[in-house]
Amino acid sequence: MSNPKERISLKYTNSSNKFSEPSAEYNNQYCSIYLTRLKCMEPLLMERIEKKWGDKYPICKLHKLTEEKYNKCVVIGTVFKDQKLKPSVLKQLAEGNQLIPQPILTHFTDESDLLFMEDEVQRYQIVGKIDGTKLVTGITCALLGTDIGKGKFEVDEHIFAEFREQVERPIFESAVYVLFVSGLNLVDQANFAPNLQLLIYWLSGAFGDHDKVSKVCRVIIAGNSIRSDAPKAKTTISMISKVTESSDTIEAVKSLDDFLLKLCQVVDVDVMPGEHDPSNHILPQKPMHFCMFPESSQYKSFNQVSNPYRCELDGFKLLGSSGQPIRDIMRFADVSTSLEAMEDCLIWNHLAPTAPDTLGCFPYYDNDPFIIDDCPHTFFCGNQPEFASKIVTGASGQKVCLISIPDFSKTFEAVLLNIQNLDCQTISFETR
Numbered sequence: 001m002s003n004p005k006e007r008i009s010l011k012y013t014n015s016s017n018k019f020s021e022p023s024a025e026y027n028n029q030y031c032s033i034y035l036t037r038l039k040c041m042e043p044l045l046m047e048r049i050e051k052k053w054g055d056k057y058p059i060c061k062l063h064k065l066t067e068e069k070y071n072k073c074v075v076i077g078t079v080f081k082d083q084k085l086k087p088s089v090l091k092q093l094a095e096g097n098q099l100i101p102q103p104i105l106t107h108f109t110d111e112s113d114l115l116f117m118e119d120e121v122q123r124y125q126i127v128g129k130i131d132g133t134k135l136v137t138g139i140t141c142a143l144l145g146t147d148i149g150k151g152k153f154e155v156d157e158h159i160f161a162e163f164r165e166q167v168e169r170p171i172f173e174s175a176v177y178v179l180f181v182s183g184l185n186l187v188d189q190a191n192f193a194p195n196l197q198l199l200i201y202w203l204s205g206a207f208g209d210h211d212k213v214s215k216v217c218r219v220i221i222a223g224n225s226i227r228s229d230a231p232k233a234k235t236t237i238s239m240i241s242k243v244t245e246s247s248d249t250i251e252a253v254k255s256l257d258d259f260l261l262k263l264c265q266v267v268d269v270d271v272m273p274g275e276h277d278p279s280n281h282i283l284p285q286k287p288m289h290f291c292m293f294p295e296s297s298q299y300k301s302f303n304q305v306s307n308p309y310r311c312e313l314d315g316f317k318l319l320g321s322s323g324q325p326i327r328d329i330m331r332f333a334d335v336s337t338s339l340e341a342m343e344d345c346l347i348w349n350h351l352a353p354t355a356p357d358t359l360g361c362f363p364y365y366d367n368d369p370f371i372i373d374d375c376p377h378t379f380f381c382g383n384q385p386e387f388a389s390k391i392v393t394g395a396s397g398q399k400v401c402l403i404s405i406p407d408f409s410k411t412f413e414a415v416l417l418n419i420q421n422l423d424c425q426t427i428s429f430e431t432r
Helices: 033-051 062-068 087-094 186-191 191-204 245-264 324-332 336-350
Strands: 013-016 071-082 112-120 123-130 140-149 150-157 177-181 217-223 268-272 302-304 309-313 316-321 379-385 388-393 399-406 413-418 423-428
Touching: 033 071, 033 140, 033 150, 033 177, 062 071, 062 123, 071 123, 123 140, 177 379, 177 399, 186 191, 186 245, 191 245, 217 302, 217 309, 217 316, 217 379, 268 309, 324 336, 324 379, 336 379, 336 388, 336 399, 399 413, 399 423
Parallel strands: 123 150, 177 217, 217 268, 268 302, 316 379, 379 399
Antiparallel strands: 013 309, 071 112, 071 140, 112 123, 140 150, 177 413, 309 316, 388 399, 413 423
């Protein structure tokens, strides 16, 4: 056997400060988020309007439409989608207390869905040449069309903020890999402990292939390390209940620390919280507390990071989440794959457009941290049913590698990205 090679190392920068420092102000109404989002996105949309239509059409505020009576104009606002199947807190309470049985739904689109646009003071129903089935509440856009009366605006064309500017992808002389894994689900580790061990052995070079393994510069664990599904709640007739952490969760946290201890001895590791991990539930999720990792946190190679997460490796930009925003988009729009939803996020220039409507988030007032500031080179999403990847290209030549990371506890797969050429493949750790 050949001797193990020294592992490649790149300059690492955690660029997730805006996700790690959520607002400390909780007295604001959630409508302030939409106003802030619109305020931040308006200059970006104005740039797109200038490129698309120049000064051919006037730009009008929604509440001025009836006064100005333009034959055709451009309006800017936030999309609101009225869906009768959207979950309701009152319906959930009724179901939970067995008052009224409710059908179990996982997709909430319907032919009766209506599309609206709103700004600071006015709301209009929008009709015409715009496919509302592909949209969700919270998107900001610009519409070209006509006020047809009775609170309706007929759309001829529409534009979104599109991909942001992208710095040139750095050139690497040889292959450099980042390994993505999600859904470790350590509460059920007894069912796949050998698969986890295979992952550690492979990264340690125990199986040979030292040339490739030594070029894995980083492992990103994209959420749901403790559990992949919510624990089953006990039936209760109370409107208020307190949930305490179960013993299996505590044991899973200890197992995660032990697992990370072994990984951190051989490679740099970034650990993101997920929907079912011990962290704040609403987005953005803060890094999991260091007290959960008494052993692994002693290593400089161990990094607790936020969800969403953004970082740079020698100028190569990665951006992604543990999966909640993508899952939510697919619930409320006719989007069939996670890659399609991810590409939509880049086109809409927003990581989590459905927050706070159907996805919990902090009540931001001064800024919206989910707006994408610059176009990443790789955009990833964790805890998906299966692996998928593709390269998408923006209008100005931006090239982004989209990666759907599968749930490890169900597929036993990790994803290996070569940041030299954006080649992406899975590595199976299934035992035969």
